[in-house]
Amino acid sequence: DAGVIQSPRHEVTEMGQEVTLRCKPISGHNSLFWYRQTMMRGLELLIYFNNNVPIDDSGMPEDRFSAKMPNASFSTLKIQPSEPRDSAVYFCASSPGQRNEQFFGPGTRLTVL
């Protein structure tokens, strides 16, 4: 199994640009989570899906952030417009069940100039 796949691995963009991060969860997992990690704030849950349905998006910082899961094998996290304070490592994780261990992808390191 390839594990959770994220793309791109690194993204450098300028303030105001749209950024789209992608995630392919492990096949058969029905829960998907988006996290953001920074030195200042640690690891924060942004949003999670169960069976492709958003369950809790209370961690999404503001309306500039949006996430979709059109099918069981793909999810996107979009930031529009991006700001320098969005610079962080964004992780996607999937889980076979709501109370199970989570499997993390390698992350996308986002730098907004």
Add this chain to the structure above:
Amino acid sequence: SQQGEEDPQALSIQEGENATMNCSYKTSINNLQWYRQNSGRGLVHLILIRSNEREKHSGRLRVTLDTSKKSSSLLITASRAADTASYFCATDGTGNTGKLIFGQGTTLQVKP
């Protein structure tokens, strides 16, 4: 409020020594999990302990859970240089949400 908080924030030991990390949390839980993160990588699940369990072992890892004190500890025995990483505890709530709250982590350095 922060659910899981690790202690100490940083730990430096010699290879072969044992490393103990602690985690405290605030609300009731269904289970508590420990994860490891190597520099520049994603988190890797180490062990899950349920609220009705008091101790669990996995290889050189030993996890304890004291729900009355709302605390857990992770012991790594006979540490190796490859154990150098950050370690996080994560807790869920008693609801069936699947949401985990991660602590700030303990950075462990094992010197060869």
